[in-house]
Amino acid sequence: xxxxxxxxxxxxxxxxxxxxxxxxxxxxxxxxxxxxxxxxxxxxxxxxxxxxxxxxxxxxxxxxxxxxxxxxxxxxxxxxxxxxxxxxxxxxxxxxxxxxxxxxxxxxxxxxxxxxxxxxxxxxxxxxxxxxxxxxxxxxxxxxxxxxxxxxxxxxxxxxxxxxxxxxxxxxxxxxxxxxxxxxxxxxxxxxxxxxxxxxxxxxxxxxxxxxxxxxxxxx
Amino acid sequence: xxxxxxxxxxxxxxxxxxxxxxxxxxxxxxxxxxxxxxxxxxxxxxxxxxxxxxxxxxxxxxxxxxxxxxxxxxxxxxxxxxxxxxxxxxxxxxxxxxxxxxxxxxxx
Numbered sequence: 001x002x003x004x005x006x007x008x009x010x011x012x013x014x015x016x017x018x019x020x021x022x023x024x025x026x027x028x029x030x031x032x033x034x035x036x037x038x039x040x041x042x043x044x045x046x047x048x049x050x051x052x053x054x055x056x057x058x059x060x061x062x063x064x065x066x067x068x069x070x071x072x073x074x075x076x077x078x079x080x081x082x083x084x085x086x087x088x089x090x091x092x093x094x095x096x097x098x099x100x101x102x103x104x105x106x107x108x109x110x111x112x113x114x115x116x117x118x119x120x121x122x123x124x125x126x127x128x129x130x131x132x133x134x135x136x137x138x139x140x141x142x143x144x145x146x147x148x149x150x151x152x153x154x155x156x157x158x159x160x161x162x163x164x165x166x167x168x169x170x171x172x173x174x175x176x177x178x179x180x181x182x183x184x185x186x187x188x189x190x191x192x193x194x195x196x197x198x199x200x201x202x203x204x205x206x207x208x209x210x211x212x213x214x215x216x217x218x219x220x
Numbered sequence: 221x222x223x224x225x226x227x228x229x230x231x232x233x234x235x236x237x238x239x240x241x242x243x244x245x246x247x248x249x250x251x252x253x254x255x256x257x258x259x260x261x262x263x264x265x266x267x268x269x270x271x272x273x274x275x276x277x278x279x280x281x282x283x284x285x286x287x288x289x290x291x292x293x294x295x296x297x298x299x300x301x302x303x304x305x306x307x308x309x310x311x312x313x314x315x316x317x318x319x320x321x322x323x324x325x326x327x328x
Contacts, residue, residue: 001241001327006234012226012248012319092222124255128317153300154253157313186302189310 016129019097023104023132030109032062033218034117036131038155039139040148041121044165044198046073048139048207049116051198053080055208059113059215064103066095066120073118083108094125097132114215123152135214141166142175149183156187161194161210168197223256223319224264230321231274240326243274247323249282253300253316258283286316 011017027034037045046065053061062083065073074086087103089095100117109115117133119126123140138159140148143166149156156162162184170177177195184193192210196203231246246265250256258281265279288297292309300313 003244003325003327004238004240005323005325006238007323008230008234008321009323010230010321012223012230012321013317015226094222096222127255153302154255157300157302187300188302 013128016097019101020130020132023097023101024134026104027109027115027132027134030112032109032112032115033135033215034115034131034133035135035137036117036119036126036133037137037139038119038123038126038159039121039137039163040123040141040144043121043139043141043144044163044196045118045121045139046076047198048137048163048165049077049118050080051204052116052208052211053077053082055204056114056211058212060111062107062109062112062115064100064107064115064117066099066118068093068120083112089120092125093120093122094129095119095131096129100131114211123148123155127154127158134218135160137161137163139163139165140180142170142177142180143173145173146170146175146177146179149180149187153187156184156191159188159191161192161207162188163194163196163203163207165196165198167195167202168200221264221268223254224261224268226319227261227265227279227321228268228272228274231277231324232272234324235273235326238326238328240273240328242327243269243277244325244327245278245280246274246321247280247282249284249318249320249322251316251318252283252285253313254319256319282322284315284318287314288312288316 039045063077064085066087071086078084136159164180194203194206262279269275290304290309291312293307
């Protein structure tokens with residue numbers, strides 16, 4: 001036996017990048033806009049998808065609901081009669097392009113205009129995994145504390161839309177919504193920032209306006 | 221864990237090609253903007269390699285820093301703060317997201 005050294009110079013994230021590009025190609029061929037919905041546990045991701053499914057009349061929605069285990073989110077969305085699929089990671093704290101690739105193999109994309117991919121509730125791990133989406137939406141709520149945006153710069157830096165939810169509860173939990181908005185704007189001056197309270201219907205119109213605009217203008 | 225798995229899978233692929241009997245060390249370069257803690261990565265790598273020819277291999281982690289600078293005045297920053305504290309310009313970020321298997325040492 002003797003020792004050898006191998007200069008590998010290999011990109012270890014290449015596999016995820018490759019599969020993400022493949023997903024992007026599949027989605028584009030089918031004319032589907034994919035939106036990666038990220039955010040903390042309980043921030044309102046599933047409710048946003050539910051309300052959007054209900055409100056979006058001119059476009060057909062599909063949804064892939066990621067979770068570590070359980071199908072609760074899937075069941076919540078599926079009862080609206082849209083094409084939906086649960087995607088359990090088993091142990092992992094995020095979705096990756098490989099998992100989504102398998103999901104897309106089984107998902108009937110015909111007729112779908114917009115596919116929501118709800119990531120696992122987490123503001124850290126999902127950041128580094130491109131799924132092949134067109135847009136990234138990051139949702140947080142004031143109940144997570146008004147420092148939550150500033151503490152997770154990467155996920156907000158790379159978002160297209162930043163939603164700060166449950167603003168009606170801000171006073172009760174002593175959260176400063178303006179600080180959250182300022183942090184978001186500082187980290188990502190290009191992102192669309194929406195102050196929302198989904199249960200009270202605040203900010204939802206603004207979200208629908210953005211979404212409709214994207215769906216109408218996108219070349220598909 | 222999935223990053224450790226990616227390292228392991230690639231290392232094993234190379235080891236198989238070279239008919240390696242044992243892996244001694246693995247050197248990786250990790251961008252500082254990846255959501256990765258080197259100590260946790262080493263721990264996960266140790267767990268994954270148990271019972272394989274890579275068991276006991278040393279994982280050396282080198283950090284590569286993103287180039288973060290103001291798009292207006294050019295001031296450089298160590299971390300992403302969003303807006304330049306000198307002139308208020310937007311910051312640009314280059315790199316910091318890579319993960320490269322640089323080299324490995326093995327016995328054949």
